[in-house]
Amino acid sequence: MKQGWIQSSVSRLFGWAQAHSLRYFPIHMGCCSDELLQAVGCRYDLERFGVLPEVDPVFSDLLIVSGAITTRSAPELKKIYEQMPHPKFVMAIGSCACSGGAFGPEATGASTLAGLSGVVPVDIYVPGCPPRPEAILEGLLRLQDKIEGKKTASRKQGRKQGRIDRLETDEWDLR
Amino acid sequence: MSLSALWQQSLQLAATLLVMLPGVYLQAWLDSKLGADLQARVGPSRAGSAGWLQPMADFLRLWQKVRPGSKGEHGSALWWAQGAPLFALLAITPVGAGLPLLTAPMSVLMSLMMAISFAWIGIILSWRSGLVEARLASIRQMALGAAGIFPALLAILQVGFSAQGLSWQKVDQIQGWVPWSWFAFSSPFAFVSAMVFVAAGLLLFSSPPFHLGSEAVRWIVAGFPGEAGIRLIWVRFSQRIAHFCWTLLTVRLFFGGAALPSLLTSSADAGSAPVIALSIALTLLKALTILAGTSILSRTLPSVRADQAHEFSWRVLSPLALLALVLGRLISVGGAP
Amino acid sequence: MSAPERLSPIQWDLGPFHALLSGVYRLRLSLDGEVIERAEVETGFTTRGVEQILTRQSWRGAIPFLDRIDPDGAVFFEWAYCLAVEQLSALELPRRAHGIRVILGELSRISSHLLSLAKVAKAAGAESAFHLLIRERERVLDLLELLCGARHALGFLLPGGVREDVTEGFLERVQEVCQQILQRIKEYNDLVTYNEAFVRRLSGRGVITKEMVARHRMTGIPARVFDREQDLRWSSSRLGYFGLKPEALESIEAITFPGDVHHRFVIRLHEVSQSAQILQVLSQKLAAGPFLAKGSAQLIVPEGEAEAEVETARGRLAVRVGSQAGRPGPAEIQFSPPSRALFDAVPQYLVGAPLQDLSLLLQSIDLLATEVDR
Amino acid sequence: MNGSGSGGFLGSFIEYFRSLFRAASALGRAIQTGLTYLFSTSEAKKEITELYPDPVSSRTPDELPTRSRGLLHNDILKCTGCYACSKVCPSDCFKIQTEEGPKPGKLWVSVFEINDAKCLFCGLCVEVCEPGSLVHTRNYEGSSETLEKLRAEFGRGPISREMREKWKRQRELQTEGGFEGQP
Secondary structure: OOOOHHHHHHHHHHHHHHHHOEEEEEEEOOOHHHHHHHHHOOOOOHHHHOEEEOOOHHHOOEEEEEOOOEOOOHHHHHHHHHHOOEOOEEEEEHHHHHHOHHHOHHHHOOOEOOOOOOOOOOOEEEOOOOOOHHHHHHHHHHHHHHHHOOOOOOOOOOOHHHOOOOOOHHHOOOO | OOHHHHHHHHHHHHHHHHHHHHHHHHHHHHHHHHHHHHOOOOOOOOOOHHHOOHHHHHHHHOOOOEOOOOOOOOHHHHHHHHHHHHHHHHHHOOOOOOOOOOOOOOEHHHHHHHHHHHHHHHHHHHHOOOOHHHHHHHHHHHHHHHHHHHHHHHHHHHHHHHOOOOEHHHHHHOOOOOHHHOOOOOOHHHHHHHHHHHHHHHHHOOOOOOOOHHHHHHHHHOOOOOOOHHHHHHHHHHHHHHHHHHHHHHHHHHOOOOOOOHHHHHOOOOOOHHHHHHHHHHHHHHHHHHHHHHHHHHHHOOOOOHHHHHHHHHHHHHHHHHHHHHHHHHHHHHHOO | OOOOOOOOOEEEEEOOOOOOOOOOOEEEEEEEOOEEEEEEEEOOOOOOOHHHHHHOOOOOOOHHHHHOOOOOOHHHHHHHHHHHHHHHHOOOOOHHHHHHHHHHHHHHHHHHHHHHHHHHHHHHOOHHHHHHHHHHHHHHHHHHHHHHOOOOOOOOEEOOEEOOOOOOOHHHHHHHHHHHHHHHHHHHHHHHHOOHHHHHHHOOOOOOOHHHHHHOOOOOHHHHOOOOOOOHHHHOOOOOOOOOOOOOOOOOOOOOOOOOHHHHHHHHHHHHHHHHHHHHHHHHOOOOOOOEOHHHOOOOOOOEEEEEEEEOOOOEEEEEEEEOOOOOOOOEEEEEOOHHHHHHHHHHHHOOOEHHHHHHHHHHOOOOHHHHOO | OOOOHHHHHHHHHHHHHHHHHHHHHHHHHHHHHHHHHHHOOOHHHOOOOOOOOOOOOOOOHHHOOOOOOOOEEEOOOOOOOOOHHHHHOOOOOEEEEEEEOOOOOOEEEEEEEEEOOOOOOOOHHHHHOOOOOEEEOOOOOOOEOOOHHHEEEOOOOOOOHHHHHHHHHHHHHHHHOOOOOOO
């Protein structure tokens, strides 16, 4: 049923509050942790977005995972995810966390998993190896829009524009 | 208590709350922006212009937090246990000229006792959480709280001696509204005890730089994973609110409290709204400058280890406070018959 | 009267993901009250089998995997690998390529030291120092991006030289940034190193004695704290730092306990300024000429085995590369990273430390778990 | 204060105040460096934060250094479908299918899909791409909510039967129409 005006405005307020004040618990398993520290630093300043590192999953809303997920660390990661209170979000940084990248199961003989999607539900994938701090910030902006339920038309959706549609006969090259 | 008195008291409690919450809000915002500026960065700037809505976002974020699998096993009793002394502290902490809540001649020590009980109850309750980290951290925190109480008592004694009494009325009489007439600047020893009182507050509520690293403080609060909604907000921010009330105490004791120029207070509309508003604004301004000073201090100092904090408290704070007290008495007794 | 029966030691396991740990490993502590009585380390959570993957790659294709072992010191892993392969295939490295490699090595040494210093400052609670050190590191990463196109996993070296020549304007930028770093070091000394509160917070803790260094064969900063010559850059001829060794800068005073956390902090900050001086000297006299050896395009590596050693920011990294006839890439590769010795020393190093210093101690020896279980 | 014996009491007393003074002066120096960040507007002490979304203060993709390796882009018209890039890629993120195209010598690349989620941005493929159609753009904004959106397609799509007939007719038209002069 459609939410009443009060309920929708209250839920929008909480959405705004959650979007603008995220406490993240970093999982540094690989290379992208250095880039995440650079993003926390003073040049890209994650605190500007209200995003601060947290020391305990019990108090954090966002799980930022970077690095290849090995079969041995996956259950530990699941435990950490379960300790987090609802509503919680997950951001996968770098190609190892998104899809296994160069250290996927086909390369390492099933000692790593193909990214994070099998272990915990992921909200945002940030490609890059390691992604620039600006890319992490862009992923964060997109996550904030997702939390607030806003459309992210302002930012490009994936990279569809690279595709040139099928060319008709005028492409026939008579020369 | 006649009905009108009861009505008047509750009005004042509401006014005090109304004054104190924006004060804590402003302090939270100022702390993050000042800290960011010290570190060559911008600090929260996306929630509202210049990030003035950031503390609001931090407060409201916790409202809808629900810990998976926990049906609030701590129950509400614990929440009240932590809240009760703070309400008492609010009732006693005089904020504005016209707003001492309890008009009975109240001793300054009552506020101190309320602050101490607040600081310790939170720590004892977190012992029940059973987490190894929470237990270890709560022992450490409680010992530090004790290290903060003794110097605070010495500083209050210094005030009591020169005001010939420990009730708020006597303390107010000896301080005018002009800075050089404040108690803190009346003599170097009084200034030392003022600084000792501020440092004792930092120790008692383990605010930075004595926050022993964010892990320890988090484990204290770990004792309340079951809470949600308003209770989680309360648990998370009660220490910051208590530290703000302690600063209001410091302002009232050492920095002239809410004293106003005599031409304002003696005129007919002494109790009118603008005068009270001015006195409240004055108190808040002084409290925020003190807290800005401590936040700058905490940004340039590393977080202090527990044994170092103890050493600082027992080898530096208490001896200094004692010295200031004794020398202050000798000189004032010797000086003014 | 029998000895008072002690409270049974508290057993506490810090799982692979804990804010106190400096990487992904498990630490089993038995605590006597607040003091750590015994510690055990369990690694192996980020094992990706890089060495097996490398055996299936070509000589040139192995480079991206080498960067991902230690992204911050990517150059050192590539450098060791390229030295071994060049020794195998007897490639004659042009002087300019060697100069560019030394420049890259010093730049990533500065960035790795700055990162470790920032993490130690953050563990000690000095947030301002963390942000200022990270700001310095941004300048160095800009330089790396100007030259190699990537900030962390560079992929710029290849067997036989470097991938591209120095971008124009790069050497002047290097001198400018090194000048800034040398000025800034003085400011950090005031804010952090000789700040009384910081000195008291760090000194006297986490002492690594000379015999511990000898027993675990530690290299890098913990060893250089006692003997400044323990550095492969000056001793190994293949690394070619001929005459670049700056004479010892101002003597290190105000060190209360040799080998403690504060001493390592000071030596590391000291090495940042040392590397900055080396870069200033080298960027002026970089040799001209080709940047790639002639036979490096179609690399023919005869059968055999070669070893090489490089001085990374964390210590001495050795690599052994074996090749077989007919295989397009390395047949067998074996690393021995500097963090191996540090991980072995952790159980002895943590004993007697209070719990609050745990994260400070772990950060101060700059452990890297992904380097050990590759 | 546990001074060493009565004689030492005075010594430890002085030493106590000296250490107090040393601590206070070092604290003063540290706060002074901190305060200079607060009040001075000199270049070194100003905030250097790049406010990311707004292009003025933060670096847009084309302000990055020329060699910066961002997301890949393939100019499909120049691509000859030689599979060199997919052979050399360490994390095999290319999916390429080619077909017989209208011109006899040139292949028609119907599917050319790069999986940005697996790409290492190492630049080996760009190095080995002989027609130079595959290049690194300096664009880094590729984050998305689903993995499907991370696949960038540059292929020209499968050739349908009508297109083949049309090309055949065009080829016959071209041969009788006397254009044989062109090679």
